Amino acid sequence: MARYTPAEIEPKWQDAWHEAGSFEARRTGDKPKYYVLEMFPYPSGRIHIGHVRNYTMGDVVARYKRATGHNVLHPMGFDAFGMPAENAAMASGGHPKTWTYDNIDTMVKQMKPLGFSLDWSRMFATCDPEYYGQQQALFLDFLEKGLVYRKNAVVNWDPVDMTVLANEQVEDGRGWRSGALVERRELTQWFFRISDYSEELLDALDTLDDWPAKVKTMQANWIGRSRGLQFAFSTVDAPEGFDRIEVYTTRPDTLLGASFVGVSPDHPLARQLERDNDEIAAFNAECRRMGTSEEELEKAEKRGFDTGITVRHPFDTSWELPVYIANFILMDYGTGAIFGCPAHDQRDLDFARKYELPVTTVFAPAMGEEGTFILPEEGGPAYVPPKAETVRYIKGFAGQEAQTGDEALEAAIAFCEEQGVGQGVTKFRLRDWGLSRQRYWGCPIPVVHCETCGVVPEKKENLPIELPDDVSFDVPGNPLDRHPTWRDVPCPNCGAAARRETDTMDTFVDSSWYFARFTAPRAETPTDRAEADYWMNVDQYIGGIEHAILHLLYSRFFARAMHLTGHLPETANEPFDALFTQGMVTHAIFQTKDKAGRPVYHFPEDVELRGDSAFLKDGTEVEIVPSAKMSKSKKNVVDPVSIIDQYGADTARWFVLSDSPPERDVEWTAAGAEAASRHLARVYRIASEAAASEASSQEGDEVLLREMHKTIDEVTKGVESFGFNAAIARLYAFTNALSKAEAGGEAKREAARVLAQLMSPMTPHLSEELWSMLGGEGLIVDAPWPEADPAMMVEDTVTLPIQINGKRRAEIAVPKDMDKAEVEKTALAHHAVVKALDGAEPKKVIVVPGRIVNVVV
RNA sequence: GCCCAAGUGGCGGAAUGGUAGACGCAGGGGAUUCAAAAUCCCCCGGUCGAAAGAUCGUGUCGGUUCGAGUCCGACCUUGGGCACCA
Numbered sequence: 030m031a032r033y034t035p036a037e038i039e040p041k042w043q044d045a046w047h048e049a050g051s052f053e054a055r056r057t058g059d060k061p062k063y064y065v066l067e068m069f070p071y072p073s074g075r076i077h078i079g080h081v082r083n084y085t086m087g088d089v090v091a092r093y094k095r096a097t098g099h100n101v102l103h104p105m106g107f108d109a110f111g112m113p114a115e116n117a118a119m120a121s122g123g124h125p126k127t128w129t130y131d132n133i134d135t136m137v138k139q140m141k142p143l144g145f146s147l148d149w150s151r152m153f154a155t156c157d158p159e160y161y162g163q164q165q166a167l168f169l170d171f172l173e174k175g176l177v178y179r180k181n182a183v184v185n186w187d188p189v190d191m192t193v194l195a196n197e198q199v200e201d202g203r204g205w206r207s208g209a210l211v212e213r214r215e216l217t218q219w220f221f222r223i224s225d226y227s228e229e230l231l232d233a234l235d236t237l238d239d240w241p242a243k244v245k246t247m248q249a250n251w252i253g254r255s256r257g258l259q260f261a262f263s264t265v266d267a268p269e270g271f272d273r274i275e276v277y278t279t280r281p282d283t284l285l286g287a288s289f290v291g292v293s294p295d296h297p298l299a300r301q302l303e304r305d306n307d308e309i310a311a312f313n314a315e316c317r318r319m320g321t322s323e324e325e326l327e328k329a330e331k332r333g334f335d336t337g338i339t340v341r342h343p344f345d346t347s348w349e350l351p352v353y354i355a356n357f358i359l360m361d362y363g364t365g366a367i368f369g370c371p372a373h374d375q376r377d378l379d380f381a382r383k384y385e386l387p388v389t390t391v392f393a394p395a396m397g398e399e400g401t402f403i404l405p406e407e408g409g410p411a412y413v414p415p416k417a418e419t420v421r422y423i424k425g426f427a428g429q430e431a432q433t434g435d436e437a438l439e440a441a442i443a444f445c446e447e448q449g450v451g452q453g454v455t456k457f458r459l460r461d462w463g464l465s466r467q468r469y470w471g472c473p474i475p476v477v478h479c480e481t482c483g484v485v486p487e488k489k490e491n492l493p494i495e496l497p498d499d500v501s502f503d504v505p506g507n508p509l510d511r512h513p514t515w516r517d518v519p520c521p522n523c524g525a526a527a528r529r530e531t532d533t534m535d536t537f538v539d540s541s542w543y544f545a546r547f548t549a550p551r552a553e554t555p556t557d558r559a560e561a562d563y564w565m566n567v568d569q570y571i572g573g574i575e576h577a578i579l580h581l582l583y584s585r586f587f588a589r590a591m592h593l594t595g596h597l598p599e600t601a602n603e604p605f606d607a608l609f610t611q612g613m614v615t616h617a618i619f620q621t622k623d624k625a626g627r628p629v630y631h632f633p634e635d636v637e638l639r640g641d642s643a644f645l646k647d648g649t650e651v652e653i654v655p656s657a658k659m660s661k662s663k664k665n666v667v668d669p670v671s672i673i674d675q676y677g678a679d680t681a682r683w684f685v686l687s688d689s690p691p692e693r694d695v696e697w698t699a700a701g702a703e704a705a706s707r708h709l710a711r712v713y714r715i716a717s718e719a720a721a722s723e724a725s726s727q728e729g730d731e732v733l734l735r736e737m738h739k740t741i742d743e744v745t746k747g748v749e750s751f752g753f754n755a756a757i758a759r760l761y762a763f764t765n766a767l768s769k770a771e772a773g774g775e776a777k778r779e780a781a782r783v784l785a786q787l788m789s790p791m792t793p794h795l796s797e798e799l800w801s802m803l804g805g806e807g808l809i810v811d812a813p814w815p816e817a818d819p820a821m822m823v824e825d826t827v828t829l830p831i832q833i834n835g836k837r838r839a840e841i842a843v844p845k846d847m848d849k850a851e852v853e854k855t856a857l858a859h860h861a862v863v864k865a866l867d868g869a870e871p872k873k874v875i876v877v878p879g880r881i882v883n884v885v886v
Numbered sequence: 887g888c889c890c891a892a893g894u895g896g897c898g899g900a901a902u903g904g905u906a907g908a909c910g911c912a913g914g915g916g917a918u919u920c921a922a923a924a925u926c927c928c929c930c931g932g933u934c935g936a937a938a939g940a941u942c943g944u945g946u947c948g949g950u951u952c953g954a955g956u957c958c959g960a961c962c963u964u965g966g967g968c969a970c971c972a
Contacts, residue, residue, distance in 0.1 A: 198971090243891060361969095468970090688899080701910075835954095
């Protein structure tokens with residue numbers, strides 16, 4: 030009998046699909062369309078097992094939808110701009126462009142043998158001038174509509190390398206390459222007005238029924254709508270022009286517990302004070318030495334500097350509060366100034382205790398719930414109940430004595446407005462999206478700076494503004510900045526000597542509209558409306574949970590901006606109808622330390638495992654950090670090519686789906702690949718036997734075919750709900766049933782054909798082979814998905830467990846449609862129940878038809 | 887620090903509030919074989935027991951319910967995100 034030889038059959042069927050043009054997306058016929066998209070990869074160099082898992086999931090959906098009669102669009106491309114290419118150029122002297130395109134070549138060569146049903150004719154990379162030129166056109170359209178503007182913003186500045194650092198390039202406040210202390214520096218940068226869409230982006234989350242709730246929650250929290258009071262304190266002894274300090278608070282009901290006012294080190298007042306006060310200048314400078322990330326600010330020790338200025342309490346002008354400059358206050362949020370109420374905010378309480386400021390409790394637990402409440406001023410923790418909880422106000426000034434935080438908030442706002450102390454406002458945490466990057470390897474921002482005309486947009490006919498190739502990375506800083514022939518251009522407006530913008534775009538811009546470009550990847554405009562109108566939206570988007578906030582939020586903004594500028598229909602404002610976030614593939618990190626004690630990472634293939642220890646080829650022992658997110662910078666990536674070489678693509682595909690639920694992280698182990706391979710060989714063998722079977726006894730036909738219909742039903746449901754591992758478990762069970770079946774040859778062949786079809790989204794090559802072996806018509810990719818016959822799935826009798834006091838003690842087999850009273854009678858007659866009752870009457874009998882019987886004694 | 891998840895046998899995991907551990911891996915035993923590989927069959931959460939069975943058991947502690955892995959509250963641990971990694 031022939032053996033399962035993936036190395037022969039996989040290329041054969043890939044050629045057959047290619048010849049038939051099976052996977053080219055076409056707008057033909059009256060079939061419904063289906064657009065399935067996996068988040069496109071960064072061309073890091075080689076594909077890793079996480080890619081295999083991600084694209085196999087998308088391929089299962091794509092192939093299933095194809096089999097259920099859809100025109101499927103399933104494209105692939107590369108998110109090709111970004112820092113690693115520049116880092117590689119700096120490390121080894123090559124060019125980012127060469128590095129990137131070489132990597133793309135390699136990765137395409139590695140992906141094709143996996144047999145994904147991708148329309149490769151639509152492939153592009155975001156670093157193709159044809160792509161980023163259209164992105165520049167979008168930028169100009171956005172600029173015209175006022176969706177882009179310039180303002181100052183701070184960046185991490187490395188004073189030795191003379192370059193801007195990404196947050197991940199800052200380690201313990203020092204530049205990763207130079208080790209120099211990082212400074213915050215303010216630059217004029219480009220911003221998208223995403224915050225204008227805060228409310229809409231938040232409210233529209235409710236319409237995304239097929240998105241995971243956790244992603245919607247994360248986005249909602251990120252956008253962060255809050256209701257509060259904005260008002261001004263009048264100052265005492267403040268410099269001129271600072272008669273008032275505007276603050277924003279979400280807890281105006283705690284105004285009588287105010288203890289101090291805090292302003293950001295970047296607040297205009299702090300900036301004014303540092304001019305004449307060296308101590309304040311030093312404190313502010315110290316604060317600015319911290320990185321720009323929110324995480325770093327929050328984790329840092331909370332510190333303040335007493336400015337000596339005070340403010341008057343709005344309700345009692347004889348009551349003065351000190352004004353501190355505090356390192357934990359963000360200039361970007363609210364007004365950059367707050368009042369602190371230590372009794373009801375742990376951070377404020379820590380601050381008050383540190384600087385010996387008064388603590389005044391405003392509210393306490395409601396009557397009857399005081400319990401062991403310790404007043405914050407008597408050493409207790411800050412009392413911060415949920416705003417929906419009713420509390421008792423001790424120092425309230427508006428509304429009832431007992432009310433919820435929410436009620437008190439509104440009452441306080443109403444009271445303050447009436448008193449002329451500020452007004453209620455709704456604010457959002459979401460900030461505008463800074464897109465300027467002081468780097469070479471990104472999409473050039475298509476504007477020119479002219480001394481007379483100011484900021485001048487490039488003319489669209491000059492697009493794309495291509496990156497110059499003749500650059501080097503041996504000098505610190507952005508090569509575009511020191512490239513005279515590229516940088517120095519005439520003003521598009523007046524023709525005078527001018528300078529091209531040398532900042533490039535954030536790579537999130539590239540990935541915020543690629544899904545739209547896939548609908549017409551060669552169009553002369555960003556989109557072709559006929560194509561976009563047909564193919565949008567993405568029916569199923571699949572990607573990592575790490576993109577839950579930024580990428581997905583930016584894309585939602587871009588879809589709206591592209592609608593405003595005429596590039597997408599309004600129906601595409603929410604571009605992703607359904608989202609599935611697959612878990613990550615994790616893997617141990619292998620690291621050593623360099624002379625300065627900084628970690629140096631090593632690829633798994635460069636590490637030799639001996640027992641629980643690991644060593645480099647030169648014998649150096651390597652530290653193993655278990656189970657971390659796979660990341661190119663940490664080098665803990667697994668190369669699936671060897672798996673494919675050894676076992677074939679179908680085994681790799683089957684294995685990544687079978688071993689773990691798709692939304693959960695999976696720790697890569699090679700152990701299961703062998704088992705997956707054995708199973709596929711077994712399926713091949715069983716199908717071969719079925720193909721040759723001459724058994725004429727039809728005794729077991731019904732049993733087998735009933736099993737088959739149940740399997741069709743469960744696998745279909747599994748595939749539709751991303752329960753791939755459960756679907757595969759069902760296919761294992763059905764394979765066992767087929768192998769043991771005492772059925773006739775015809776029934777076995779039918780069952781084997783259905784098995785091949787049900788497996789075909791996961792193991793398409795093997796399935797084609799079996800299909801042709803079993804006399805299937807045409808290609809299996811063109812065969813319609815099998816349908817389960819409901820009549821074949823009902824059982825005549827059911828087994829009911831009997832519980833006594835909720836614990837299973839026995840079971841009975843009863844006809845499926847036996848009525849409740851009869852079931853109860855049968856159950857009570859069971860000897861285990863009789864014994865448990867011991868002559869007494871049951872207290873209660875619960876009968877859930879078809880499910881369970883519970884006897885309470 | 888803040889936001890969001892996850893936690894079930896030796897391992898990966900299954901389970902519309904209704905028989906916890908499907909299916910697979912590893913392990914043990916057997917068949918086949920001159921022998922092996924491959925294949926096939928059986929067993930496989932802990933404790934007690936010869937067995938029948940009993941009893942405990944889904945990170946920890948409480949709660950709701952006739953019934954909780956599933957719902958609620960608190961905690962612990964691990965992971966993701968925190969706006970210049972992509």
